[in-house]
Amino acid sequence: MNELELLAQNLIAQNEKDQQNKLEEDKALIKKLVEIYDQKYVAEALRAVSHNDWTRETLNRWLNGKTAQKPFTALEVKMLNRLLPEPPKNHPNYNFRFIDLFAGIGGIRKGFEDIGGQCVFTSEWNKDAVRTYKANWYCDSQNHKFNSDIREITLSDNDKISEQEAYDNIDREIPDHDVLLAGFPCQPFSLAGVSKKNSLGRAHGFECETQGTLFFDVARIIASKKPAIFLLENVKNLKSHDKGNTFRVIMNTLDELGYIVSDAEHIGSDDPKVIDGKHFLPQHRERIVLVGFRRDLNIDKGFTLRNIKNSYPSRRPTIHEILDEKVENKYILSPLLWKYLYNYAKKHQAKGNGFGFGMVYPENPESVARTLSARYHKDGSEILIDRGWDMNLGEIDFDDKNNQENRPRRLTPRECARLMGFESPTGTQFRIPVSDTQAYRQFGNSVVVPVFAAVAKLLEPYIAKAIEQDKKKKVA
Incomplete structure (x- = not known):
């Protein structure tokens, strides 16, 4: 084999390898898209920029290797990528990291991205909500984890697991973060089985009182990861549920975990923790917002949700x-x-x-x-x-x-x-x-987005303080 034949052979081999890599990239892109969109919609997007007559059936055969696979054209790839969310404006220069629990379709997330946050973990069990979430929010596979059932992380549905084993699993599975966001569902707090657990010497504190609720999973994550700040959201009626006992347990739990909840002393009708979306958009929608600061950081001074009124738009949309x-x-x-x-x-x-x-x-x-x-x-x-x-x-x-x-x-x-x-x-x-x-x-089931964008803006300087304090603690 002469020099030209050897060169040609190498080039052909490299071209075949490049084509195969291109096919794998195209296939990965399509798989990501059909997790979100109906195959018919993806085929329509391809037809809009392609000479190929893509249909749901031809796309499905292409995806499953039942027809000759040709790499997508550059224009087709560009079109397909347009169906995926772009990175936020701060990417990749983020100021802090946060996680999004019981995320729904991401209503709380936007405000924290806007102030420079990077979402590193999302948990949402509803498959249709996950489709909408992935269609709108950037989920970098290298720097972001997606989870469905949070109990797979907290191991709260496994009575054979010790509390320490659960905490260790949480620490492995959830990335470190500065801020925890959770719009957790409100479930009745059941005390069934508490006596038995106490007799076994297993449950104590919040591990006893909140067992069986999804708030319990949030509490376990807070206990394990110890974020500097958390934001919890729920319906206004959380305060009155079970004659106030549910809310009492939640507030006591957060205190036990070492956090100061903003405006905790306000329990009457003029409670700044209850925010009505009508101040931002033409919809009466009251939600309770719990903002907590890790007590050892001593950064909560001056923060109150009453100041959200300074973020009300000068003119509400009609x-x-x-x-x-x-x-x-x-x-x-x-x-x-x-x-x-x-x-x-x-x-x-x-x-x-x-x-x-x-x-x-x-x-x-x-x-x-x-x-x-x-x-x-x-x-x-x-x-x-x-x-x-x-x-x-x-x-x-x-x-x-x-x-x-x-x-x-x-x-x-x-x-x-x-x-x-x-x-x-x-x-x-x-x-x-x-x-x-x-x-x-x-x-x-979601939240009024500008409400939580306003809360995020209020928290921005406190998040910066928290990160600075944590740095000092690590150096010490």
């Missing part, structure tokens, strides 16, 4: 501004459903119980919606958009054509995204890769 000019007819209530809701409201008005639905009026700049809930997909009754129906609950002819043309409608998922602050009408669109039903559930 209902009209978050609505689309035209929507599909499927979002207008059917004649049968509207008749039922209307008569239901009429019946309850006669009993003095108020309306059975919540109507908002786009032409009224002061109109504020009720709280969007996860059940919104059922009938949309808590937030109906007025389209000119006469709201005098008298005798109405439901067969009248003019009346029927003005039936109210429900919000679209895109409008829900705006009502929750995930996007603005003129800003970057929030990706919704799931069905309308799942989207309504996800937005109804």
Whole structure:
């Protein structure tokens, strides 16, 4: 073999290797996308920039090696990458690290990324919520871990595991972080089995009182990782659940773990820990926010959630501004459903119980919606958009054509995204890769994004102090 033949052979071998690597990269990209989007949607994206007639079927055969695999063109790869979230503006120069527990679709995360934080761990068990989360938030596989069931990390569902073994597993599985975020679900605190555990000498303190709840998993993570600061979010009724016993246990637990909770002394109606989203967007949505500082850092002085009022927008967006000019007819209530809701409201008005639905009026700049809930997909009754129906609950002819043309409608998922602050009408669109039903559930279970962006902004200087204090402790 002469010199040219040897050179050619090497080049051919290298080209084959490069092509194989390219195919593996393309396949990895497609696998990442079909975890988020329907294969039909991915095929449509490819067809938009390709001469190939991609379909759900041809894409599936390509992915499973049942047809000849050709590398994607540069334009196709560019299009596919556009379907994935871009790194945040601070990437890779982050100021601090945080984790996102019970993350939902990431409503709390945005504010902490905006102040320079890097999310290094996310936990969310709902598969559809994970799709939406991954479609919108950058999850670097090298510097970010994704977990589904947090109990796989805390080992709280395994009675044969000792507390120390659980803490050790948490320490291995969850990266070190400065801030812990958790919108944990509120479950009844069960004391069943406590006596037995005490007799075995196993449970003590919060390990006893909070066992069996998802707050217990958060507490175990705090106990193991000892973040400088945490932010916990829940419904306002957490304070009154079980005549206040649930909230008492939570506050005592956080104190036992060595944390000072901001505004802990306020328990009345004027509680700064309860924040209403209506100050930022036209939706009445009260949530309790618990911000805790590790006691040994001594950095909590001066922090109060009362100062969030300084972040209220000078002008709150109106209902009209978050609505689309035209929507599909499927979002207008059917004649049968509207008749039922209307008569239901009429019946309850006669009993003095108020309306059975919540109507908002786009032409009224002061109109504020009720709280969007996860059940919104059922009938949309808590937030109906007025389209000119006469709201005098008298005798109405439901067969009248003019009346029927003005039936109210429900919000679209895109409008829900705006009502929750995930996007603005003129800003970057929030990706919704799931069905309308799942989207309504996800937005109804989420938080008003600008509320937590404002809390993050309040915390920014305290996070900096915490990192500085931790550095000093490590040097000492």
